[in-house]
Amino acid sequence: KNEVEQSPQNLTAQEGEFITINCSYSVGISALHWLQQHPGGGIVSLFMLSSGKKKHGRLIATINIQEKHSSLHITASHPRDSAVYICAVRLGASNTGNQFYFGTGTSLTVIP
Amino acid sequence: KAGVTQTPRYLIKTRGQQVTLSCSPISGHRSVSWYQQTPGQGLQFLFEYFSETQRNKGNFPGRFSGRQFSNSRSEMNVSTLELGDSALYLCASSLARINTGELFFGEGSRLTVL
Numbered sequence: 001k002n003e004v005e006q007s008p009q010n011l012t013a014q015e016g017e018f019i020t021i022n023c024s025y026s027v028g029i030s031a032l033h034w035l036q037q038h039p040g041g042g043i044v045s046l047f048m049l050s051s052g053k054k055k056h057g058r059l060i061a062t063i064n065i066q067e068k069h070s071s072l073h074i075t076a077s078h079p080r081d082s083a084v085y086i087c088a089v090r091l092g093a094s095n096t097g098n099q100f101y102f103g104t105g106t107s108l109t110v111i112p
Numbered sequence: 113k114a115g116v117t118q119t120p121r122y123l124i125k126t127r128g129q130q131v132t133l134s135c136s137p138i139s140g141h142r143s144v145s146w147y148q149q150t151p152g153q154g155l156q157f158l159f160e161y162f163s164e165t166q167r168n169k170g171n172f173p174g175r176f177s178g179r180q181f182s183n184s185r186s187e188m189n190v191s192t193l194e195l196g197d198s199a200l201y202l203c204a205s206s207l208a209r210i211n212t213g214e215l216f217f218g219e220g221s222r223l224t225v226l
Binding site: 033035040041042043044045048086088099100101102103104105 | 145147154155156157160168170200204214217219220
């Protein structure tokens with residue numbers, strides 16, 4: 001049983017396309033993170049969400065707490081967006097520290 | 113502002129040995145958490161330290177341990193290495209204040225067990 005499900009697992013897009021990656025979770029959470037991992041391993045935290053919507057440049061992240069679902073959108077995709085995108089949920093009350101469950105990741109390739 | 117620093121970046125060990133990995137958090141961050149990433153299991157939470165105390169622990173055997181020093185630097189240790197311990201080990205630091213906790217990751221330590 002996987003507490004966090006991501007879809008799709010793999011995604012290929014043409015440069016300029018609008019991209020959506022979905023994350024569903026089954027546990028009560030205090031926050032959800034979207035992470036980006038480039039080849040070589042380094043991970044960058046893109047967003048931390050506990051409600052609503054956040055935007056940073058061409059990236060938009062939304063979360064629906066009632067439906068236990070989050071989406072990451074990339075507008076006007078670019079080859080440099082090619083990476084693995086990972087959804088991570090932080091469990092429980094906000095004072096229990098950073099105990100996380102992770103999705104299996106979505107591998108995105110943007111073709112010029 | 114310096115980022116999260118992990119050392120060593122790469123290391124090779126043989127079965128039965130033990131290994132110690134180090135993580136220096138961003139200055140002022142008091143929470144350090146550790147993660148294991150393998151092709152088969154993906155990312156998994158190992159444990160988190162805050163103010164020298166372990167706050168949470170993932171589902172890993174007792175061979176995996178860690179500690180945090182008064183300057184917030186953290187080490188994790190794996191004893192009696194097994195082939196399946198080959199992985200990328202990542203640490204992340206955060207302020208760990210209530211409802212913040214944005215994570216900042218290091219580049220990872222890639223362990224190969226032969």
